[in-house]
Structure formats: structure tokens, C-alpha cells
């Protein structure tokens with residue numbers, strides 16, 4: 066092989082040289098520029114070349130040496146940038162690689178908190194099916210046959226069936242009363258469905274928690290005391306509640322519960338529409354006819370019930386401005402919530 070060919074071959078070799086570790090860089094240095102390295106040896110051979118040819122090749126030889134040195138530097142800095150420092154196998158000072166961790170959904174966090182708060186005063190958790198029959202969702206709860214809630218406008222019916230997606234979790238109180246003897250103290254968290262156009266303030270699927278207490282001598286005062294305990298546990302001891310007369314087919318008397326606005330402290334803001342109060346649930350004494358429909362003697366027992374929307378409670382805690390955000394599954398939204406919101 067002529068000297069010119071050897072230079073060309075070495076140039077190609079330099080070009081394609083790689084190194085992944087500091088040891089490989091050192092190997093490259095020895096193989097090229099070491100005492101018996103290929104570039105060094107070529108210089109020995111070059112010494113033998115005479116006259117005219119020597120002058121012609123000299124410049125290429127110097128370029129080759131510079132290229133070898135430049136390649137060595139490049140390999141060195143490549144290894145230093147990507148690999149452990151100073152040739153050690155493990156860099157103990159490098160930041161640890163972290164795995165992204167999931168977090169609980171805000172609705173799950175709030176539902177779990179509600180369950181815990183009622184659990185402390187003896188309420189169990191009951192569940193029922195999301196596809197319900199007319200009896201459990203409406204009939205046993207005293208909805209008249211022509212009640213507008215039974216309308217297709219409000220309810221999703223299951224095709225070819227007389228069943229529908231439950232419109233509230235009150236259906237579970239019917240199931241519990243039908244299958245359990247009092248005393249009954251239970252809450253029923255779950256999904257409910259209504260035929261609503263989806264917007265910032267309404268969704269066709271949301272969550273409710275129903276509560277039911279049936280025993281001998283249950284009073285409206287106990288209902289108010291229970292809900293006062295609940296709201297203070299959920300929002301802080303400085304909130305207060307008030308009850309406004311209302312109507313539900315399954316409770317008599319019925320009330321709507323307002324809480325002093327936890328966001329402005331009652332001074333007035335756009336969440337409470339400057340009234341100082343926000344509506345948080347419906348409640349009442351279980352209608353004696355409903356007890357009877359479920360096989361419980363209303364002369365012996367009385368009870369109270371309440372129902373709240375979980376998204377509504379979560380909105381007051383987290384100030385989520387648009388209901389749709391709960392179900393878009395945007396990780397930047399979901400990442401912001403933590404059970405540490407509640408400290409005791």
C-alpha cells in the first residue's frame with residue numbers, strides 16, 4: 066500500500082471511530098497516536114520518503130495528525146457529556162431518574178373525604194346499579210306517574226327495556242330499606258345520569274352522595290346537626306348552614322341546604338352570586354309513604370335523607386370553573402389535586 070493510500074485509509078478510520086466509554090477513548094488514542102500507533106508509524110514511514118514527494122505529502126501528513134487529535138478531543142467530550150464523569154462506572158452525584166406518578170382524581174378525593182366524614186359518625190357505604198328500574202328510581206320514591214322527571218327529556222331510557230340510567234342515588238335508599246331492618250345509617254356515593262346538554266355548568270353524567278338514617282324517633286334536629294357536622298368537617302369550622310323549605314316527592318318536610326360561602330366568608334363573591342350563601346344539597350324527613358313502600362312501618366320508624374352533588378362540593382373546594390374539565394383527562398389539570406387538602 067502506498068503512503069497516499071495509507072493516509073486515505075487512516076482518514077476513513079478516523080472518520081468512523083466511535084467510543085462509548087473513557088476506556089474506549091484511551092484505546093483510540095493508543096491505536097492512533099500512541100508510540101506504536103498507526104499515525105505515529107506513518108510518520109516513521111514518511112521519514113523515508115525523499116525530495117519532491119516528501120514536500121507534497123508533508124501537508125497531508127500534518128492534516129492527518131491534526132484530524133486524529135481533533136477526533137480524540139471530540140470522542141473525549143462526547144463520553145464526558147453523556148457518560149459518568151472521570152471514567153467511573155456510576156456517577157453518584159447525578160440526579161435520580163424519577164417515574165411520573167399518577168394522582169387521584171379530584172372527584173375521587175372528595176368522594177373519599179365525604180365517605181370518611183360520615184364513616185366517623187357510623188354511616189356505612191351502600192351501592193346500587195346504575196341501570197335502574199322505574200320502581201327504585203321513581204315509583205317507590207313517590208314520583209307521580211306523570212312526574213316530569215320521568216320524561217325522556219330528563220332521563221336516559223335503555224332501549225327495548227323499561228329500565229333507565231338512574232337519575233339520582235336516591236334509588237339506593239329504596240334498595241337498602243327493602244333489604245335491611247332499621248336502624249339504618251348509610252351513604253350511597255355513585256354516578257347518576259341526566260339528559261342534559263353538556264356545558265360549563267351541566268353534564269349528562271355526574272356524581273351524587275345520598276344519605277339515609279332510619280331508626281325509632283329520628284328527628285329533623287338530628288338531620289340539621291348531622292349536616293352541620295358534615296359541612297364543618299368538609300369546609301372548616303367557620304362555615305354555617307341554613308335550611309330553606311323545599312319540595313321533593315320522597316321527603317316531607319323537605320329542605321334545601323345552603324352553606325355560608327366558603328370562598329368569600331359570606332361577604333359576597335361571584336361564586337355565591339353576591340348572596341353570601343351557596344346551595345349544597347337537598348334533604349328532608351323520609352316521607353312515611355316511602356318507608357311503607359319499602360316495607361318499613363312508618364308508625365314505628367322515622368328517618369331523614371339528604372342528597373348532594375360531588376362535583377358541586379369539589380367545585381367549592383377546588384374552585385373548578387368548568388364542569389367539563391373533570392372529564393377531559395388533561396394531566397395538567399388532574400395533577401393539581403391532592404388528598405392533603407383535608408388535614409384532619
Ligand code: DAH
Pocket residue numbers: 232233234235275276313316346347348349370371372373
Ligand atoms: N335526589 C335528589 C336530586 O337528585 C337529591 C335529594 C334531595 C336527595 C333530597 C335526598 C333528599 O335524599 O332528601 O336532586
